[in-house]
Amino acid sequence: MAQKFSMSLPDEVYELVKEMAEKEGTTLSGYLASLAKERADADRASRERLARLTAKDRAADPEGYDRRKAEMRERMHAAQRAATEKKAGLA
Amino acid sequence: MIAGYVADLTAIVRLLAGDEEGADARTALEVLTEDGHALLLPVTAFAQAAIVADPDPAQLMWLFGFRSCVIDNLTRQEIFRVVRQARHAPRPLEVPLHQAHTAHLALERGWPVLTGDAASWAGYGHLEFFQV
Numbered sequence: 279m280a281q282k283f284s285m286s287l288p289d290e291v292y293e294l295v296k297e298m299a300e301k302e303g304t305t306l307s308g309y310l311a312s313l314a315k316e317r318a319d320a321d322r323a324s325r326e327r328l329a330r331l332t333a334k335d336r337a338a339d340p341e342g343y344d345r346r347k348a349e350m351r352e353r354m355h356a357a358q359r360a361a362t363e364k365k366a367g368l369a
Numbered sequence: 370m371i372a373g374y375v376a377d378l379t380a381i382v383r384l385l386a387g388d389e390e391g392a393d394a395r396t397a398l399e400v401l402t403e404d405g406h407a408l409l410l411p412v413t414a415f416a417q418a419a420i421v422a423d424p425d426p427a428q429l430m431w432l433f434g435f436r437s438c439v440i441d442n443l444t445r446q447e448i449f450r451v452v453r454q455a456r457h458a459p460r461p462l463e464v465p466l467h468q469a470h471t472a473h474l475a476l477e478r479g480w481p482v483l484t485g486d487a488a489s490w491a492g493y494g495h496l497e498f499f500q501v
Contacts, residue, residue, distance in 0.1 A: 317436065318436075320433070320434035321434060321435055321436040323434055324431050324432070324433075324434030324435045324438075325402060325435070327431055328395065328398060328399060328402070328431075328435075329399075331387065331395055332395055332396065332399050335392045335395060335396070343396075346396070347396050347399070347400065350393070350396055350397060350400055351400045351404070353499065354374070354397065354400055354401070354481075354499055357374075357481035357497050357498070357499040358372055358374075358406075358480065358481060358497075360481070360497045361475070361479050361480055361481045361496070361497035362479050364479070364495055364496065364497055365476065365479030366479075368476075368495060
């Protein structure tokens with residue numbers, strides 16, 4: 279099943295994508311769909327590798343790792359808020 | 370992408386290392402991908418990290434693969450703003466391009482800098498840093 283939707287591309291990008299699709303013997307829609315799938319596959323592969331690496335990091339002390347990760351998330355969010363405030367203060 | 374972080378050279382090197390020293394950087398990457406946040410990789414810092422860390426190409430592709438990781442180019446329109454960021458350092462004439470570029474992106478977005486060496490950012494009190 280395929281969903282239909284309209285999209286806008288700058289003229290130069292449209293021409294480029296059309297040319298690349300023709301070279302690969304596919305339609306514009308087919309070409310864009312394959313690009314999107316490739317991107318999603320790459321993201322999944324990277325996330326899976328990260329999960330394997332962090333599983334090793336976590337293995338020695340799972341509870342400690344989870345606690346540190348939760349603390350890190352809080353501090354990362356605090357840093358985001360502080361960065362936003364600093365930028366607003368400069369404006 | 371509504372929120373995120375900018376990685377500096379040291380953070381990228383730690384991510385590429387894949388060893389124990391990169392554990393905090395990996396956890397930070399795990400957190401931000403779970404949160405749906407972005408990690409900007411300044412092209413200058415990314416290239417320098419690839420030079421100094423000499424990683425396996427698979428490691429580079431691993432970072433490229435994340436939807437969260439966005440390589441940000443340096444355009445000619447940004448040069449003066451990048452140079453302005455170099456002026457904050459104690460020795461402004463010695464600031465490497467990747468550091469000034471990272472500072473510019475962090476300021477422009479209002480995002481914290483992920484760094485493995487917060488001490489190297491003396492003079493950049495107008496930015497926020499997160500040590501990994």
